[in-house]
Amino acid sequence: MTGEDHVTARGGPWWWARRRSAVFDVSLAVVSALECALEGIPFAREAGIPVAAGVVFGLLAGSVLVVRRRWPIAVVLVSIAITPAEMGFLLGVVGLYTLAAAELPRRIIASLAGMSLVGTLIVTFVKTRQDMSRGDLDIGDWFVPFAAITMSLGFTAPPVLLGLYVGARRRLMESLRERADSLERELQLLAERAEERAEWARNEERTRIAREMHDVVAHRVSLMVVHAAALQAVARKDPEKAVRNAALVGDMGRQALTELREMLGVLRSGGDGRRERAASVPLAAVGVAAAAAAAASRAADDEGPCLAEIEELVGQSAAAGMVVALSVEGDARSYAPQVEQTAFRVVQEALTNVHKHAAGAKTYVRLAHRVSEIAMQVENEPPEEAASSARLPSGGNGLVGMKERVSALGGVFVSGPTDAGGFRVSAVIPAS
Numbered sequence: 001m002t003g004e005d006h007v008t009a010r011g012g013p014w015w016w017a018r019r020r021s022a023v024f025d026v027s028l029a030v031v032s033a034l035e036c037a038l039e040g041i042p043f044a045r046e047a048g049i050p051v052a053a054g055v056v057f058g059l060l061a062g063s064v065l066v067v068r069r070r071w072p073i074a075v076v077l078v079s080i081a082i083t084p085a086e087m088g089f090l091l092g093v094v095g096l097y098t099l100a101a102a103e104l105p106r107r108i109i110a111s112l113a114g115m116s117l118v119g120t121l122i123v124t125f126v127k128t129r130q131d132m133s134r135g136d137l138d139i140g141d142w143f144v145p146f147a148a149i150t151m152s153l154g155f156t157a158p159p160v161l162l163g164l165y166v167g168a169r170r171r172l173m174e175s176l177r178e179r180a181d182s183l184e185r186e187l188q189l190l191a192e193r194a195e196e197r198a199e200w201a202r203n204e205e206r207t208r209i210a211r212e213m214h215d216v217v218a219h220r221v222s223l224m225v226v227h228a229a230a231l232q233a234v235a236r237k238d239p240e241k242a243v244r245n246a247a248l249v250g251d252m253g254r255q256a257l258t259e260l261r262e263m264l265g266v267l268r269s270g271g272d273g274r275r276e277r278a279a280s281v282p283l284a285a286v287g288v289a290a291a292a293a294a295a296a297s298r299a300a301d302d303e304g305p306c307l308a309e310i311e312e313l314v315g316q317s318a319a320a321g322m323v324v325a326l327s328v329e330g331d332a333r334s335y336a337p338q339v340e341q342t343a344f345r346v347v348q349e350a351l352t353n354v355h356k357h358a359a360g361a362k363t364y365v366r367l368a369h370r371v372s373e374i375a376m377q378v379e380n381e382p383p384e385e386a387a388s389s390a391r392l393p394s395g396g397n398g399l400v401g402m403k404e405r406v407s408a409l410g411g412v413f414v415s416g417p418t419d420a421g422g423f424r425v426s427a428v429i430p431a432s
Helices: 019-047 051-067 072-080 089-101 106-134 143-234 239-280 284-301 307-319 335-356 398-408
Strands: 324-329 363-369 372-381 411-418 423-430
Touching: 019 051, 019 089, 019 335, 019 411, 051 072, 051 089, 051 335, 072 089, 072 106, 089 106, 089 143, 089 423, 143 239, 143 423, 239 307, 307 324, 307 335, 324 335, 335 363, 335 398, 398 411, 398 423
Parallel strands: 324 363
Antiparallel strands: 363 372, 372 423, 411 423
8 A cells, every 4th residue: 555545435447546646657657668668778788688578678667667556565676676777767766755655664665765775876886887997987986986875875865755755744634634524523523412402401491481480370370260269259248358359369460470570581681691692602502502501590599589478478378268377497597599489489389289279278388497408398188078179270280390499409309198188298408
């Protein structure tokens, strides 16, 4: 092998990668064969053989150059073999160049180049000495070794050095191409992973938004439906109570709208952040992922409900007709915003589920402040047979959302029916 570019889809005949390379090598072989044929004439006369034999020998020896890309070692060996016949100048030069540029061990290249150098040195030395003995050259004895060394180095060193340079440059280009291909594959892989992360971030953002919407809307609207049903029942019998219920419905609606506006404001600010980062990040997928994650983080850090509002939350349920008792254990203290929001949402969703599925049932809300955690429990007794709910629809995602919230903070969430026929929701959240 010569170390030249070998493409997968070959466009030339036999071992050539391209037709142009085949034409070039054949042309060199023709020129080399003609040169050796002409040099075979004086060789035949000096050797005392027929001139035709010398010409045929030269043609065969010079045509070996056609296989220089396939077998460069063979070409160099032939050029060394015919050196004593003083033929094959082009064959030797091109052969040494091809050998040096090939993907071969350096010791092989050095050995063959040294053989060619020694062969040329000996032949030049003998030829110059003969010319001086015949009187063709009238120069001092110093000229013989000088001419031999000069001719051998000039014949061997330039093609070998040029071949080594071209081979090194070719290997460098191949290495750069491989690195470019590897970098392209890595960038493609990074883009795919970034797209996966962006999709994951979008899914997380959609889940978070759905959970927030559920928490904000479900509780308020459930209480509004309960109050509306009570308003319809007492509108004619107790107008004053009907007025109070109507006022409560209005308050609930205003509170729901306020919380929705706050959440939509956070989402709008998150969208602005996405547009700003998309302009500065090269990969769009990475920008989307970072923007979604940042929006989620801002939404979590934004002010929301806290533990101090649980008493008001319980009072709203009591105003809607629920028999509910609140008990607090331990010294109340402030927690991280995410912890307080999650604790509030757990109690809120549990009370909403009581309104939906166990209207009229007595409910107990317990809150315990411990050293390194906060625990909450909402438990309701079995509803009375005569009690009927307002037939509120349920999406079945409330318990799932509560568990996701608590688990995201490293807490424990448990829910399920009690032995008495009621239902219990319990959660423990680390304080930090």
